[in-house]
């Protein structure tokens with residue numbers, strides 16, 4: 001038996017089977033069990049994939065024990081501090097940061113592609129008022145595949161890049177239209193003179209006809225500090241290796257479905273409270289707690305095994321230490337405190353929860369630390385973004401990750417339909 005194999009012994013039969021160990025460039029090695037059934041006649045069983053690597057990938061690395069996150073080898077702290085979201089997008093798609101010319105070309109192309117076909121606008125218009133923007137967004141993105149039904153030639157690299165740039169550019173417009181539709185107010189077309197992030201805030205905030213409100217001081221309505229804060233939030237959400245929504249995108253794409261249909265499924269997967277929907281739930285929960293004096297009572301509820309109440313924004317499947325994205329957001333929150341109108345009451349409650357939970361045996365023993373969603377809601381509220389838009393903002397940031405992962409799958413030797421097996425326990 002070599003050091004590079006893992007031996008499985010079936011104690012029922014005494015038979016031994018060797019499986020290759022594959023080494024990672026960072027993080028744990030894996031045991032290649034792709035021949036497990038063929039060799040042993042049994043399946044492996046891993047509900048929720050807690051020990052299963054579903055693919056190999058060069059895009060994002062997470063060390064959950066250390067609280068480390070890297071895109072293409074660069075740390076999230078370095079990227080959030082020194083690079084714009086569009087630079088990060090370019091890097092995820094192309095494997096390297098852009099030079100000035102490449103960034104300009106990429107930026108201009110996204111601006112030009114941000115418009116929607118009028119028929120798609122009509123479709124969005126036909127949703128009921130007060131529909132949740134996530135429902136409109138996932139349907140709108142699925143419908144986008146009927147407007148751009150080409151994009152199916154996975155061998156064509158240029159076509160793939162165009163497909164990726166198109167979806168990254170259009171998602172903010174669909175998200176902003178979805179929001180305005182949910183309020184029953186007229187949609188605002190993209191403004192090509194504004195940057196990616198500024199344009200999104202503009203499409204949310206402008207009055208019909210594109211007019212912007214002037215502040216008392218007569219300054220521009222969208223402040224640079226707001227653009228920077230939202231841009232950082234997009235960067236922090238850009239990719240997160242094989243999370244539930246990315247795995248969904250890969251699984252749907254593995255059948256050969258249209259890339260935008262796969263992204264639409266990722267949006268649906270993200271919506272749940274256990275995943276991207278948590279950012280909306282955090283603020284709802286802070287408001288429900290209402291007063292600092294009530295925090296203890298809710299901490300006790302979260303610890304009670306007979307109560308299914310959970311502290312939203314706490315815990316993570318992979319991070320067993322502070323979520324590094326949460327650290328960046330916490331320091332962003334501190335920087336913004338004086339500049340933006342951060343809700344001091346919500347912040348006080350959040351600070352108290354964090355203070356208690358970080359010292360409490362229940363949370364310590366289960367490695368439950370604040371995750372990205374714990375902080376993003378307070379910042380988004382200060383940016384005057386309504387709560388139902390929190391998860392769509394996660395979608396905007398994550399689209400580049402989904403599409404990069406999808407293209408990686410399509411270009412790899414592992415491109416194979418995802419088809420797990422089961423332990424049958426029925427009649």
Ligand code: ACO
Nearest residue numbers: 273274275276278302310311312313314315316317366371
């Ligand atoms: N509050 C209270 N207890 C918790 C919490 C929480 N937020 N999260 C986990 N626990 C407890 C569980 O009750 C369980 O306790 P037990 O061992 O006594 O039964 C233990 O910690 C392990 O929990 P699991 O649910 O098994 O952990 P899992 O890795 O499956 O879940 C998840 C991770 C879904 C993120 C979970 O921590 C959670 O529900 N958190 C709240 C929702 C949230 O913030 N989601 C955002 C995740 S980040 C993102 O998607 C961007």
